[in-house]
Amino acid sequence: MCFVSLWFAVEADGPVVRADRRILGWVLDHRSAALTAAMRGVTVLGDVRVIVLVGAVAVAWLVASHRRDLAVVLVVSSTGTWLLVNAVKRLVERPRPPQAVRLVAAGGWSFPSGHAGQAAAMYLAVGLLGWLVLRSRSARWTALVTAVLLAGAVGISRVYLGVHWSSDVVAGWSLGSAWFLVLLGVAGYTSRARRAAANL
Numbered sequence: 001m002c003f004v005s006l007w008f009a010v011e012a013d014g015p016v017v018r019a020d021r022r023i024l025g026w027v028l029d030h031r032s033a034a035l036t037a038a039m040r041g042v043t044v045l046g047d048v049r050v051i052v053l054v055g056a057v058a059v060a061w062l063v064a065s066h067r068r069d070l071a072v073v074l075v076v077s078s079t080g081t082w083l084l085v086n087a088v089k090r091l092v093e094r095p096r097p098p099q100a101v102r103l104v105a106a107g108g109w110s111f112p113s114g115h116a117g118q119a120a121a122m123y124l125a126v127g128l129l130g131w132l133v134l135r136s137r138s139a140r141w142t143a144l145v146t147a148v149l150l151a152g153a154v155g156i157s158r159v160y161l162g163v164h165w166s167s168d169v170v171a172g173w174s175l176g177s178a179w180f181l182v183l184l185g186v187a188g189y190t191s192r193a194r195r196a197a198a199n200l
Helices: 002-009 015-029 033-046 047-065 068-092 115-133 137-160 166-198
Strands: none
Touching: 002 015, 002 166, 015 115, 015 137, 033 047, 033 137, 047 068, 047 115, 068 115, 115 137, 115 166, 137 166
16 A cells, blocks of 8 residues: 555655655765765665575575475565566656766666665565574564664665665565565465365
């Protein structure tokens, strides 16, 4: 619902678009050399090559934990998010912030943020799957909190670096997390149905 609302909101010069401009203006006024260096490092965590690497490690861990069903969910979550993000970009065709404010190179359309979407689909997925697989309470919370912080930081870095509007990032987070949760729900339903069938 949040994603769909933003989709329509960015089509016109309404409150969301004006808020995007105000937020970007505030960011430009608070940039610093140290923060820029940090954000350049953080944003790499949303790069597709890093996402693939993290995904490969996570899938190997899930398979070793005898949760191949969750490994499949993770792969489909990340791949599906990439496809959805690129499809929506072509439908909306929203321009990125002006070239003059960008601190890193970025091509293509702006809405939704691919980095934010992939970070949500991968890091939040790993955190939630860790919650399901790990036995230690502290390890569960560590995995979940770390995942939220990573996904959040990647999205914020895109606005700070001037390559996305804030609503692009929120839309990316919404799309990536919603797609994963749908897949997780389907996997859970399928698993319960199989157990019920086996008990007949």
